Amino acid sequence: MxxxxxxxxxxxxxxxxxxxxxxxxxxxxxxxxxxxxxxENMTTEVESAxxxxxxxxxxxGYEILKNGGSSQSAVDETIKIMEDSPLFNAGIGAAxxxxxxxxxxASFMEGKNLNAGAIAGSKYIKNPISAAISVMxxxxxxxLSSDGADExxxxxxxDTVPNSYFITERRLNSVRKAKKDDMFSFEYxxxxxxxxxxxxxxxxxxxxxxxxxxxxxxxxxxKWGRIGDVxxxxxxxxxxxxxxxxxxxxxxxxxxxxxxxxxxxxxIIYNDKGIKEASINSLDKVMKTGGDGGVIGLDNKGNISMExxxxxxxxxxxxxxxxxxxxxxxx
Amino acid sequence: MxxxxxxxxxxxxxxxxxxxxxxxxxxxxxxxxxxxxxxENMTTEVESAxxxxxxxxxxxGYEILKNGGSSQSAVDETIKIMEDSPLFNAGIGAAxxxxxxxxxxASFMEGKNLNAGAIAGSKYIKNPISAAISVMxxxxxxxLSSDGADExxxxxxxDTVPNSYFITERRLNSVRKAKKDDMFSFEYxxxxxxxxxxxxxxxxxxxxxxxxxxxxxxxxxxKWGRIGDVxxxxxxxxxxxxxxxxxxxxxxxxxxxxxxxxxxxxxIIYNDKGIKEASINSLDKVMKTGGDGGVIGLDNKGNISMExxxxxxxxxxxxxxxxxxxxxxxx
Numbered sequence: 001m002x003x004x005x006x007x008x009x010x011x012x013x014x015x016x017x018x019x020x021x022x023x024x025x026x027x028x029x030x031x032x033x034x035x036x037x038x039x040e041n042m043t044t045e046v047e048s049a050x051x052x053x054x055x056x057x058x059x060x061g062y063e064i065l066k067n068g069g070s071s072q073s074a075v076d077e078t079i080k081i082m083e084d085s086p087l088f089n090a091g092i093g094a095a096x097x098x099x100x101x102x103x104x105x106a107s108f109m110e111g112k113n114l115n116a117g118a119i120a121g122s123k124y125i126k127n128p129i130s131a132a133i134s135v136m137x138x139x140x141x142x143x144l145s146s147d148g149a150d151e152x153x154x155x156x157x158x159d160t161v162p163n164s165y166f167i168t169e170r171r172l173n174s175v176r177k178a179k180k181d182d183m184f185s186f187e188y189x190x191x192x193x194x195x196x197x198x199x200x201x202x203x204x205x206x207x208x209x210x211x212x213x214x215x216x217x218x219x220x221x222x223k224w225g226r227i228g229d230v231x232x233x234x235x236x237x238x239x240x241x242x243x244x245x246x247x248x249x250x251x252x253x254x255x256x257x258x259x260x261x262x263x264x265x266x267x268i269i270y271n272d273k274g275i276k277e278a279s280i281n282s283l284d285k286v287m288k289t290g291g292d293g294g295v296i297g298l299d300n301k302g303n304i305s306m307e308x309x310x311x312x313x314x315x316x317x318x319x320x321x322x323x324x325x326x327x328x329x330x331x
Numbered sequence: 332m333x334x335x336x337x338x339x340x341x342x343x344x345x346x347x348x349x350x351x352x353x354x355x356x357x358x359x360x361x362x363x364x365x366x367x368x369x370x371e372n373m374t375t376e377v378e379s380a381x382x383x384x385x386x387x388x389x390x391x392g393y394e395i396l397k398n399g400g401s402s403q404s405a406v407d408e409t410i411k412i413m414e415d416s417p418l419f420n421a422g423i424g425a426a427x428x429x430x431x432x433x434x435x436x437a438s439f440m441e442g443k444n445l446n447a448g449a450i451a452g453s454k455y456i457k458n459p460i461s462a463a464i465s466v467m468x469x470x471x472x473x474x475l476s477s478d479g480a481d482e483x484x485x486x487x488x489x490d491t492v493p494n495s496y497f498i499t500e501r502r503l504n505s506v507r508k509a510k511k512d513d514m515f516s517f518e519y520x521x522x523x524x525x526x527x528x529x530x531x532x533x534x535x536x537x538x539x540x541x542x543x544x545x546x547x548x549x550x551x552x553x554k555w556g557r558i559g560d561v562x563x564x565x566x567x568x569x570x571x572x573x574x575x576x577x578x579x580x581x582x583x584x585x586x587x588x589x590x591x592x593x594x595x596x597x598x599i600i601y602n603d604k605g606i607k608e609a610s611i612n613s614l615d616k617v618m619k620t621g622g623d624g625g626v627i628g629l630d631n632k633g634n635i636s637m638e639x640x641x642x643x644x645x646x647x648x649x650x651x652x653x654x655x656x657x658x659x660x661x662x
Contacts, residue, residue: 114588114620120558121476141557142584145452146477148556225479226472227451234565234590253473257445259565259593266597289445 026065027204027302029317030058032088033197034249034294037312055326057081058316071203071211079129079213082199086168089197093168094217096175102166105231108132111210111239118231121146126159129215178221200247202298212237212245228252234262243268250293258285275299279307357396358633360648361389363419364528365580365625368643386657388412389647402534402542410460410544413530417499420528424499425548427506433497436562439463442541442570449562452477457490460546509552531578533629543568543576559583565593574599581624589616606630610638
């Protein structure tokens with residue numbers, strides 16, 4: 001009797017230690033886009049609005065992780081908060097196409113089994129990140145596009161809205177100005193209008209599972225059904241429990257050409273680099289082909305990285321020690 | 332005077348040696364799809380038709396390289412021959428969608444500057460590979476999709492055809508059979524109908540420039556604007572003069588999730604692997620997530636690799652010594 005009690009006590013102690021150890025590992029990092037974000041162009045009100053929304057988003061994901069929720073759920077709920085805010089170029093407030101409509105891209109990847117899902121060119125899905133997760137879970141495919149993506153989301157019973165829901169006055173002014181000058185937003189610096197307003201989130205949960213997600217309206221004035229890096233697994237999003245999770249924001253074409261998200265992972269897997277050094281190396285490659293932007297990520301030990309080669313990047317994180325960081329400009 | 336003459340002579344000799352050396356480096360490799368290709372299911376006539384067309388395609392590209400043409404031009408012309416043949420799942424003879432239409436994807440990448448272009452979901456472009464090259468050269472984008480891709484191609488003056496041009500009786504029978512059983516082609520083995528009939532080509536020219544291209548009709552019975560790995564740089568196609576060029580064929584979703592084309596490159600860049608070993612490693616990863624298929628590639632020394640984990644892969648190459656190989660089944 002006493003022996004059984006002692007064994008139970010020892011097992012309980014071992015279990016508690018393990019569970020405490022793995023609880024230390026939860027961490028989350030988000031971005032709300034990188035670009036020409038300068039303090040001198042920002043009002044205190046706008047700055048506060050961004051800082052508050054970033055904090056709300058990252059705290060929401062962290063609470064889910066703290067309560068034992070999955071990194072998938074944390075990434076989904078965190079990105080939805082940013083999609084539902086007109087501050088960011090994703091969901092409502094998305095950058096508009098040449099036709100003055102919203103056309104939304106998103107992707108999601110799960111590090112434990114390398115499952116992934118993505119949509120490109122959706123017109124009606126309220127929360128593109130949830131549709132990306134649904135493509136992963138409910139279809140045999142990874143990437144669905146345009147009308148087909150909307151049709152799939154409607155079939156799956158996801159929330160849909162008229163395209164006008166996404167359109168804000170600020171973005172309408174931006175695209176009209178860009179059309180007048182026949183420029184794409186990445187060729188075109190516009191005060192207070194983040195050049196690359198993608199949103200993204202990477203999280204690691206108590207089970208050590210990493211998930212990454214990214215969502216965007218793409219570039220202002222985009223034409224010809226242009227697809228950027230966001231729905232491209234390996235370019236805009238990557239997750240693998242063996243190394244890390246990554247979400248990018250920037251001049252999408254250069255992030256595709258440099259396969260940025262997976263290039264960071266490959267440096268960790270094959271070359272034993274740390275996530276920060278690998279991120280800096282990949283951004284250097286982006287700069288060499290003429291692009292710029294930023295990347296966020298965390299490795300499977302919960303180490304966080306937030307790097308960019310633009311003036312600023314909306315970003316926030318809560319690290320494995322529970323420390324909150326919310327920043328806009330370069331340090 | 333004599334001294335100047337001697338210096339000139341030495342410089343001329345050095346130049347000649349270099350130019351001879353680099354001329355030895357030209358090489359080309361192609362695939363016409365991998366899958367359940369078994370000798371017992373093949374007639375002699377069909378087998379000859381494939382072998383002849385593969386040889387014609389690879390010889391065409393090699394002649395261009397031998398005459399000092401660019402690897403871009405070699406890849407373009409070689410793939411066009413396969414697109415224009417109903418034998419392969421690309422251009423005419425493409426696998427058909429759930430709507431019994433052709434929906435074409437292609438991508439191209441240039442190793443000297445990491446430029447890339449791709450189209451997804453085109454209905455009217457006669458030669459998708461040329462459209463991918465045009466996206467790279469004539470637009471600020473990498474990937475254009477659906478109606479937008481067609482609109483761009485028409486604007487650029489590329490050859491367009493009615494969608495019915497692409498449709499063959501063989502593919503119509505396949506999709507109708509698949510629809511009846513509600514299966515996608517990769518879940519569905521069909522005698523004499525290559526599961527993954529993508530075509531691809533990688534070449535290195537006298538200048539040492541590597542180019543890669545891939546073209547496909549996607550999977551039989553595809554729905555919801557599904558995009559596979561072919562138009563995804565890093566998954567279906569990759570080229571970088573620092574290491575190699577790659578084109579893949581197989582269950583596209585698994586090639587996206589494993590970022591196959593760039594994973595092979597990354598092993599060469601970061602882990603000093605040879606192209607054959609790196610290709611085998613990446614295909615092992617594809618198998619681990621439940622997929623299969625093949626990859627072709629060559630490194631910047633002109634070493635060729637043609638690997639697959641299916642029963643067969645239509646493939647051909649002419650190596651740096653001028654040796655021709657044309658094969659269908661496993662060795």
